[in-house]
Amino acid sequence: MTKKRYTIDVGEPVSIVDHGGEGPLIVCVHGLEGSALNWDLIAPKLTKTYRVIAPDLSGFGYTPPHAGGTSVGYNADVVRDVIDHFGGEAAVIGNSMGALVSLITAVQYADRVTSLVLIDSAAPVHSLAGIHFPTSLRLSIPLVPWIGPRMIETYRSRITVEQGVAEAMAFVSFDPKALDPMVIENATKIATLRRTQPWSVDALVEATSSIAPYVIGRRRYASLIHRVTQPTLIIHGTKDRLVNVSSAKWIGRQRPEWTVALINDVGHVPMLEAPEKVNAIIEAWQTANLVTARP
Numbered sequence: 001m002t003k004k005r006y007t008i009d010v011g012e013p014v015s016i017v018d019h020g021g022e023g024p025l026i027v028c029v030h031g032l033e034g035s036a037l038n039w040d041l042i043a044p045k046l047t048k049t050y051r052v053i054a055p056d057l058s059g060f061g062y063t064p065p066h067a068g069g070t071s072v073g074y075n076a077d078v079v080r081d082v083i084d085h086f087g088g089e090a091a092v093i094g095n096s097m098g099a100l101v102s103l104i105t106a107v108q109y110a111d112r113v114t115s116l117v118l119i120d121s122a123a124p125v126h127s128l129a130g131i132h133f134p135t136s137l138r139l140s141i142p143l144v145p146w147i148g149p150r151m152i153e154t155y156r157s158r159i160t161v162e163q164g165v166a167e168a169m170a171f172v173s174f175d176p177k178a179l180d181p182m183v184i185e186n187a188t189k190i191a192t193l194r195r196t197q198p199w200s201v202d203a204l205v206e207a208t209s210s211i212a213p214y215v216i217g218r219r220r221y222a223s224l225i226h227r228v229t230q231p232t233l234i235i236h237g238t239k240d241r242l243v244n245v246s247s248a249k250w251i252g253r254q255r256p257e258w259t260v261a262l263i264n265d266v267g268h269v270p271m272l273e274a275p276e277k278v279n280a281i282i283e284a285w286q287t288a289n290l291v292t293a294r295p
Contacts, residue, residue: 003043005036005062010081015062017054021047024114025087028054029079031096031122031269032207033168033194035061037186038095041275042282049286050091055082057101059203061190070203071210072097076104083112093117093282095271096242097211107227115289116232117282120240120268122211123247124218161191174239174267183272218250225255232258233285235278237266259285 004018017036026046028039036054043052056063058078059070068074079101083090091114094102099121106113156164165187169176194200214221232255236248245262252260261281266273 003040007062008082008085010078010085012058012066013063014058014078014082015056016082017056019043019047019052019054021049021051023049023051025083025090026050026052027079027082027086027090027092028052029075029092029094029098029102030054030057030060031094031098032211033060033204034095034098035186035190037061037190038269039093039271040182040186041180042271042279045275045279046282049283051086053082053086053090055079057098059199059207062193064197065199065203070206072101072104072207072214073210075101075207076108079105080109080112083109088112089114091115091117093119094121095119096268097122097207100211100214103224103228106230107224110229113230115230116228117235117285118232118251119235119270119278120237120243121234121248121251122215123243123251124215124221125244125247156195161188161195165191172242172268173273174237174265175273179272180275222254225251228255231289233282234258234260235270235281236260236262237268237270237273238262238264239266240268242268259289261285 003020005015006018007013007015015036028043030036030038036056039054043054046052055078057070057075058068059065066074066078068077079092089112092102092105094100099118102116102118103121106116165184166176168187169179169184173179214224234248234251236245238245248260248262252258263270263274263277271278
């Protein structure tokens with residue numbers, strides 16, 4: 001089935017990429033500055049066993065910011081509303097910020113979420129040795145009051161869309177030259193779109209600010225993951241510069257019954273860098289844990 005994009009009404013509009021498929025619902029949740037297109041490489045395989053839906057979160061992609069804002073907490077409500085629109089319960093896959101959104105959804109709306117796959121989840125720094133300081137500096141820019149948004153706007157005005165995409169891909173992937181051309185095409189489409197949206201910088205700043213309390217210290221994040229009751233799979237790239245692999249290992253120690261799968265020589269977006277490996281890990285985990293549907 002060819003993917004379709006359309007907008008659903010959940011009280012406010014949400015742009016959806018519908019990949020079709022047969023079976024239980026799965027909802028794929030993108031990360032910061034990402035979009036529903038981030039799932040294009042793994043969705044076709046997932047449709048063999050799932051109905052696959054990928055929303056653009058509030059303030060990202062083709063979805064305008066809602067009255068509730070663009071925070072991770074509010075976007076957990078958006079994911080809930082998407083699940084309700086398409087049937088009432090779903091397996092949820094999230095990457096980076098989207099993994100944090102997925103965790104919040106699973107805790108706050110446990111009856112809607114049957115299982116979780118967390119791909120390079122936003123997470124606390126486990127040790128100082130795991131900090132990549134240039135990355136930390138870049139991520140902190142949106143948090144600087146007033147100056148941060150202006151710095152982002154100035155940066156965007158001084159480079160082309162293509163330059164911005166190239167820098168972003170070098171930032172999030174281990175080997176940007178190995179990326180599928182579709183990844184660059186999709187990223188360029190969304191980056192071009194965001195330059196036409198007057199709210200894009202404010203949406204980024206609000207979302208980034210809402211992530212910070214979960215990753216600056218470990219207590220709040222630990223409390224969140226210990227409230228998750230669903231079967232959970234963690235996938236993480238060993239070369240992730242944004243969230244060091246030590247953080248994924250720490251999560252695994254906190255929840256030893258969860259499955260942790262590490263992919264060598266992959267950065268922050270394994271579903272874009274190594275889609276076949278991601279699909280194979282998910283399929284094997286589904287089979288071993290019988291999580292394709294709620295019992």
